[in-house]
Amino acid sequence: MRKSPESVQNRTSRSQNDAFCTCTFVQSGICSLNLHWDFFALIFGYSSQRTVTPYLGKNLERGDPDFGAKKMSWNLASGILLLGLGSLSAQLSPAQSLRNCGTARGVLIGTAVRPQLFSEGLYSRTLASEFSMIEPEDAMKWWMIRPEQATFDFTQADRVVEFAEKHSMKVRGHTLAWGWSNPSWLNQNSFTTEQLNRLLQEHIERVVTRYRGRVFAWDVVNEAFDEDGALKASLWYNRPGIGFAGKSTEYIEQAFHWAHAADPEALLFYNDNGAETLNKKSDAIYAMVKDFKYRGVPIDGIGMQMHIFDLQADSHSISKNIARFTALDLQVHITEMDVAAPVDTMGRASAADLARQAEIYRAIASACFANAGCSALQTWGFTDKYSWIGWKTKGAKGNALPFDRYYSPKPAYAALEGSCAAKQPASLHSSPQ
Numbered sequence: 001m002r003k004s005p006e007s008v009q010n011r012t013s014r015s016q017n018d019a020f021c022t023c024t025f026v027q028s029g030i031c032s033l034n035l036h037w038d039f040f041a042l043i044f045g046y047s048s049q050r051t052v053t054p055y056l057g058k059n060l061e062r063g064d065p066d067f068g069a070k071k072m073s074w075n076l077a078s079g080i081l082l083l084g085l086g087s088l089s090a091q092l093s094p095a096q097s098l099r100n101c102g103t104a105r106g107v108l109i110g111t112a113v114r115p116q117l118f119s120e121g122l123y124s125r126t127l128a129s130e131f132s133m134i135e136p137e138d139a140m141k142w143w144m145i146r147p148e149q150a151t152f153d154f155t156q157a158d159r160v161v162e163f164a165e166k167h168s169m170k171v172r173g174h175t176l177a178w179g180w181s182n183p184s185w186l187n188q189n190s191f192t193t194e195q196l197n198r199l200l201q202e203h204i205e206r207v208v209t210r211y212r213g214r215v216f217a218w219d220v221v222n223e224a225f226d227e228d229g230a231l232k233a234s235l236w237y238n239r240p241g242i243g244f245a246g247k248s249t250e251y252i253e254q255a256f257h258w259a260h261a262a263d264p265e266a267l268l269f270y271n272d273n274g275a276e277t278l279n280k281k282s283d284a285i286y287a288m289v290k291d292f293k294y295r296g297v298p299i300d301g302i303g304m305q306m307h308i309f310d311l312q313a314d315s316h317s318i319s320k321n322i323a324r325f326t327a328l329d330l331q332v333h334i335t336e337m338d339v340a341a342p343v344d345t346m347g348r349a350s351a352a353d354l355a356r357q358a359e360i361y362r363a364i365a366s367a368c369f370a371n372a373g374c375s376a377l378q379t380w381g382f383t384d385k386y387s388w389i390g391w392k393t394k395g396a397k398g399n400a401l402p403f404d405r406y407y408s409p410k411p412a413y414a415a416l417e418g419s420c421a422a423k424q425p426a427s428l429h430s431s432p433q
């Protein structure tokens with residue numbers, strides 16, 4: 001998806017007002033109703049202004065002998081009706097959301113998902129209302145799709161794609177070739193180079209073809225470089241690899257060619273972590289993709305994962321890095337953003353840390369929104385109830401996402417929303433410290 005800068009619009013306020021209540025922060029079926037005086041006045045018949053009340057098609061006047069009883073019953077009925085309508089509209093898609101704001105700006109707002117959670121009402125409703133793109137957190141990885149050498153299992157991956165189609169969302173596929181997340185039969189067996197070559201080709205062909213026209217973008221290769229910019233040793237590269245060990249990025253190139261052959265319309269991305277700023281790793285990736293573009297290797301974009309573990313982000317460097325990749329006519333997707341905070345034994349983070357976290361979300365989102373080539377902003381999950389950070393940090397950190405564990409929006413959500421709504425992205429070059 002290319003951004004159209006013309007589509008950038010001012011967002012209106014998130015609050016929805018009617019005569020009786022203010023629904024602040026409508027999202028995902030949660031609406032905190034602030035009842036106005038008028039609401040009580042309606043229910044209990046206290047009206048300082050009106051002496052005529054409509055009642056079943058007639059006007060009811062103060063002189064009517066049944067005025068009190070009829071008015072009270074009318075008031076109760078209409079109050080209940082209004083409450084019902086209010087809660088119904090709160091549960092249906094809200095007028096304002098990250099999704100709508102991103103759409104107006106021409107940026108996809110995405111999140112990683114776990115299909116086994118779709119049955120949880122708040123999970124699905126929040127997803128559908130707040131996001132325009134989903135990516136399976138694990139469901140399209142090798143270990144999920146190919147648990148045994150003889151078995152392809154697309155059950156969970158299909159559920160992600162079906163959910164997206166039902167809710168008019170895009171699907172990002174993740175990931176076709178990675179040194180991690182491979183099934184044990186693949187890791188443990190000593191396949192030859194030729195066998196590995198055939199296995200990877202078959203996998204890419206089979207998976208990409210199955211979702212042709214339904215998955216709009218793929219992370220073709222994930223995390224191939226180390227922090228010094230050298231290629232990581234891996235099954236696909238040199239252990240023993242698919243036939244290009246010691247041949248620089250040729251194995252990556254091969255994977256892109258296979259993916260392109262299987263779906264020429266799909267956008268193909270190289271995805272990595274720790275390469276969000278200008279550094280040795282991003283330099284190596286930059287050199288690779290520049291070479292790919294020059295030689296016509298089918299690559300469309302770069303995924304910047306954006307896992308932030310220390311409540312610090314150099315948004316100035318990130319902006320420059322985004323700019324150099326987009327200058328190559330590549331799209332940038334922020335693919336896996338989360339901002340981990342230290343947590344206590346109950347999983348709580350301090351208010352100060354949540355405020356710092358929010359500023360980081362704001363700065364990164366603003367860096368993306370400011371660059372027309374940054375076409376998707378995705379978080380790695382959306383509720384603190386389900387995040388990989390606790391597992392990754394052995395419980396030391398968490399609370400990393402825009403919604404808390406009860407699906408209430410956090411300061412980070414407001415920061416994302418504010419950044420999206422801002423005409424000129426704020427704090428573009430300030431480093432949140």
Ligand code: XIL
Pocket residue numbers: 137138222273305336388
């Ligand atoms: C993580 C998932 O979130 C976990 O559920 C899984 O156990 C391990 O992988 N970079 C990636 C993602 O590209 O696929 C990883 O996802 C997080 C780091």
